[in-house]
Amino acid sequence: MNVNxxxxxxxxxxxxxxxxxxxxxxxxxxxxxxxxxxxxWGTILIIVILSIFKPxxxxxxxxAFDLYWLLKTIHLSYHHRHNWKRLLHxxxxxxxxxxxxxxxxxxxxxxxxxxxxxxxxxxxxxxVSLLKTKYDKKKIIxxxxxxxxxxxxxxxxxxxMKYKYESEFAHFITTRHPADIEGEMAGxxxxxxxxxxxxxVEVLDPNNIPYENVLVSAxxxxxxxxxxxxxxxxxxxxxTEDRYxxxxxxxxxxxxxxxxxxxxxxxxxxxxxxxQMIQQERPEKLTTFSSHSVPFSVLHKIGYWQKNMVSEDxxxxxxxxxxxxxxxxxxxxxxxxxxxxxxxxxxxQTMVNIYKQHRRWSWGVENVPYMLFNFIKHKKISLRDKIxxxxxxxxxxxxxxxxxxxxLLLGWLPLILGGSEFRTTILSYNLPIITRNxxxxxxxxxxxxxxxxxxxxxxxxxxxxFKKLKWFIMGAQWFLIPFxxxxxxxxxxxxxxxxxxxxxxxxxxxxxxxxxxxx
Amino acid sequence: MKPLSKKSRSTSLIVLLIIFVVAVxxxxxxxxxxxxxxxxxxxxxxxxxxxxxxLSETKVFINGEYMEAGGLFLKNVLVQNLKSNETxxxxxxxxxxxxxxxxxxxxxxxxxxxxxxxxxxxxxFEQIEQFEWVTNLNPNIKATSTKKVxxxxxxxxxxxxxxxxxSSNAIVFEKEIIKSTSTTAKATxxxxxIIPEYLEKLSIKDIENKKQLKENSKMIAWxxxxxxxxxxxxxxxxxxxxMCDTESCKEKIIISLDTDISYFDFYPNRxxxxxxxxxSHIFAVEADDRSxxxxxxxxxxxxxxxxxxxxxxxxxxxxDIYKAEI
Numbered sequence: 001m002n003v004n005x006x007x008x009x010x011x012x013x014x015x016x017x018x019x020x021x022x023x024x025x026x027x028x029x030x031x032x033x034x035x036x037x038x039x040x041w042g043t044i045l046i047i048v049i050l051s052i053f054k055p056x057x058x059x060x061x062x063x064a065f066d067l068y069w070l071l072k073t074i075h076l077s078y079h080h081r082h083n084w085k086r087l088l089h090x091x092x093x094x095x096x097x098x099x100x101x102x103x104x105x106x107x108x109x110x111x112x113x114x115x116x117x118x119x120x121x122x123x124x125x126x127x128v129s130l131l132k133t134k135y136d137k138k139k140i141i142x143x144x145x146x147x148x149x150x151x152x153x154x155x156x157x158x159x160x161m162k163y164k165y166e167s168e169f170a171h172f173i174t175t176r177h178p179a180d181i182e183g184e185m186a187g188x189x190x191x192x193x194x195x196x197x198x199x200x201v202e203v204l205d206p207n208n209i210p211y212e213n214v215l216v217s218a219x220x221x222x223x224x225x226x227x228x229x230x231x232x233x234x235x236x237x238x239x240t241e242d243r244y245x246x247x248x249x250x251x252x253x254x255x256x257x258x259x260x261x262x263x264x265x266x267x268x269x270x271x272x273x274x275x276q277m278i279q280q281e282r283p284e285k286l287t288t289f290s291s292h293s294v295p296f297s298v299l300h301k302i303g304y305w306q307k308n309m310v311s312e313d314x315x316x317x318x319x320x321x322x323x324x325x326x327x328x329x330x331x332x333x334x335x336x337x338x339x340x341x342x343x344x345x346x347x348x349q350t351m352v353n354i355y356k357q358h359r360r361w362s363w364g365v366e367n368v369p370y371m372l373f374n375f376i377k378h379k380k381i382s383l384r385d386k387i388x389x390x391x392x393x394x395x396x397x398x399x400x401x402x403x404x405x406x407x408l409l410l411g412w413l414p415l416i417l418g419g420s421e422f423r424t425t426i427l428s429y430n431l432p433i434i435t436r437n438x439x440x441x442x443x444x445x446x447x448x449x450x451x452x453x454x455x456x457x458x459x460x461x462x463x464x465x466f467k468k469l470k471w472f473i474m475g476a477q478w479f480l481i482p483f484x485x486x487x488x489x490x491x492x493x494x495x496x497x498x499x500x501x502x503x504x505x506x507x508x509x510x511x512x513x514x515x516x517x518x519x
Numbered sequence: 520m521k522p523l524s525k526k527s528r529s530t531s532l533i534v535l536l537i538i539f540v541v542a543v544x545x546x547x548x549x550x551x552x553x554x555x556x557x558x559x560x561x562x563x564x565x566x567x568x569x570x571x572x573x574l575s576e577t578k579v580f581i582n583g584e585y586m587e588a589g590g591l592f593l594k595n596v597l598v599q600n601l602k603s604n605e606t607x608x609x610x611x612x613x614x615x616x617x618x619x620x621x622x623x624x625x626x627x628x629x630x631x632x633x634x635x636x637x638x639x640x641x642x643x644f645e646q647i648e649q650f651e652w653v654t655n656l657n658p659n660i661k662a663t664s665t666k667k668v669x670x671x672x673x674x675x676x677x678x679x680x681x682x683x684x685x686s687s688n689a690i691v692f693e694k695e696i697i698k699s700t701s702t703t704a705k706a707t708x709x710x711x712x713i714i715p716e717y718l719e720k721l722s723i724k725d726i727e728n729k730k731q732l733k734e735n736s737k738m739i740a741w742x743x744x745x746x747x748x749x750x751x752x753x754x755x756x757x758x759x760x761x762m763c764d765t766e767s768c769k770e771k772i773i774i775s776l777d778t779d780i781s782y783f784d785f786y787p788n789r790x791x792x793x794x795x796x797x798x799s800h801i802f803a804v805e806a807d808d809r810s811x812x813x814x815x816x817x818x819x820x821x822x823x824x825x826x827x828x829x830x831x832x833x834x835x836x837x838x839d840i841y842k843a844e845i
Contacts, residue, residue: 071535089520430550
């Protein structure tokens with residue numbers, strides 16, 4: 001359970017970006033920040049150059065890539081389908097029954113709900129969901145973590161929530177993260193770190209609760225825990241070998257407001273869920289994302305979440321990975337938590353919010369230079385692991401930013417730029433035909449996506465009009481995928497990588513939580 | 520329920536990897552036109568034919584065998600898997616239209632393009648009434664009817680007169696008047712024709728004096744000795760497919776019929792086909808001379824003349840004037 005104290009103190013461990021370092025380290029980190037963007041832009045540039053000067057090579061590359069994409073889709077669908085079954089299974093399982101032979105009454109669940117200016121309905125629904133969980137409420141510590149910079153109104157709401165629900169839980173504290181602390185970036189990471197420390201000082205220590213007995217769930221404020229979430233999490237925690245060297249990842253379902261969100265928002269939200277479902281079956285590629293759980297003891301040892309960067313959710317995995325000399329993992333629990341899909345008062349604002357949210361998520365690329373830098377510096381991690389993780393992470397971000405563009409847009413470049421000589425070849429005629437046919441095959445997997453989506457959405461509310469039409473659209477919306485993977489996948493991915501490449505570091509953007517008034 | 524086992528995942532990955540490694544060379548070879556000859560298990564290079572069509576739902580026959588049909592929206596047709604270095608007889612049909620024929624050589628790994636020119640069997644010409652009867656409706660005088668030339672006939676006739684008969688494709692040269700500034704002699708002026716650069720670079724002798732010189736989308740054509748001469752004025756790179764083979768591109772195509780052509784214009788919206796008038800006929804004819812040029816009758820009369828206005832053809836035969844959409 002011990003962490004590498006020495007390494008934790010090294011400057012690279014807590015660096016948010018290159019300019020948190022000095023001298024050669026800064027230069028090296030900066031170089032690594034350029035790498036993901038250079039790979040993605042390099043790929044695009046190579047396709048453009050080949051399309052002009054060697055259109056046959058470009059066409060060969062694109063056809064091979066189309067096949068790779070199809071087979072990758074099959075491979076991922078296989079994982080997706082299995083996780084879907086597992087998810088449905090885990091929802092049905094009686095976790096209390098599973099836990100009956102395990103001792104867990106010593107365990108406390110600390111649920112941190114960071115919030116900014118979200119409305120009462122969002123905050124209260126999340127708290128109420130905890131009340132509805134099948135778990136001893138006297139073993140639940142709720143930390144409602146507000147921000148001083150949000151003003152008085154949210155703070156008053158926090159106090160109201162505390163007054164209303166304090167007696168229901170073991171402990172219910174409200175924290176108010178001070179604004180403008182030097183060295184911190186305004187965002188979720190700094191807020192929940194502050195909240196975790198306040199909880200330690202105000203709850204754990206005064207009540208002599210051992211840190212080892214506390215499992216922290218860092219939620220978003222719109223995270224609605226499903227009935228058995230804490231039981232399922234407890235079971236996974238207790239049955240995991242080396243449980244303190246692991247974080248625990250549920251499946252985020254963006255379906256709190258799914259019937260109110262527009263089709264594009266639903267597809268983008270469900271695609272994110274599906275991606276997380278696929279990753280649940282590939283734990284070696286899984287890092288913590290959004291709402292996740294971590295043993296308090298290890299969090300405390302490394303100083304909680306990093307406060308000087310945006311993607312604290314995935315960074316905490318890397319922090320713990322390096323603190324444990326590479327012996328740290330993410331355990332996928334294949335149990336859902338529900339969150340909000342993007343919804344704003346206007347369609348256009350919803351689109352802008354989806355884009356910004358996906359850009360923030362794809363800003364997770366800031367972890368790549370951090371990971372590579374620490375791989376270079378950390379001597380106790382095996383070379384095999386270093387190569388494996390580097391490849392997985394680089395390939396992941398490269399795929400996100402380039403694959404949809406190669407498949408849907410750049411595939412036509414040899415025909416446009418290839419010149420008249422190329423245009424007379426049978427290859428130039430077959431390029432769009434083969435691309436189209438392979439894509440149709442790949443897209444046929446969307447039928448399965450639609451089926452899976454139907455099983456994961458909540459019951460249609462009574463107030464919804466034109467119910468049959470709404471059901472129809474819920475299925476037909478999957479034809480938007482070619483559009484959403486480019487607009488809300490590749491482009492924000494490239495956007496983030498380009499910003500990182502040029503050292504234009506992003507700040508934390510709080511996704512506005514809006515619930516329709518239709519009800 | 521357990522997560523996917525490492526074994527299952529590895530099996531899936533390995534199977535798909537094997538499929539990828541095996542399929543990629545076949546896919547690349549297939550897309551480049553290579554086909555497996557099952558008789559001796561060797562790869563042979565094939566080629567294809569691409570038929571550009573403005574008409575929907577045409578049927579393409581190769582060497583008399585039906586191959587493919589054009590769609591309602593995707594009208595062009597690609598026929599692949601044709602043995603290379605052979606000449607194929609292509610026929611395109613559509614009900615109500617004259618068939619189109621072309622013999623095309625198919626080269627290895629390449630696509631030979633062609634564009635059909637197919638006229639309806641019956642072009643519905645409508646005669647423009649020459650006269651109309653006008654009745655005097657003045658109540659103060661006795662009602663009478665007089666025969667008068669219709670305004671439509673007069674207007675249409677006008678486009679056949681010398682002053683306004685220029686085609687929209689006709690090249691009109693600008694002229695520059697150069698005044699002599701000699702102090703000893705009486706001041707004189709000469710007219711110099713300014714030849715545009717794109718014509719100048721063609722190095723065609725006396726181009727400014729060519730009859731009925733016309734241009735459409737960089738294709739230059741003129742009438743010479745009763746034939747239409749066709750020259751490409753754009754970049755060599757973008758020379759139209761029918762002027763080139765795998766080796767080189769021709770500089771000029773001559774459209775020559777059994778009888779002299781007296782007038783021609785570009786076929787509407789095309790620079791590879793023409794409407795030509797001869798002694799007694801008006802034809803649509805293509806420039807593509809890779810095999811016999813397709814010639815299709817538009818009008819047969821005594822001594823017909825024609826003018827084009829967008830897709831409308833006006834035909835004047837004697838005193839009669841007709842019009843139709845082509």
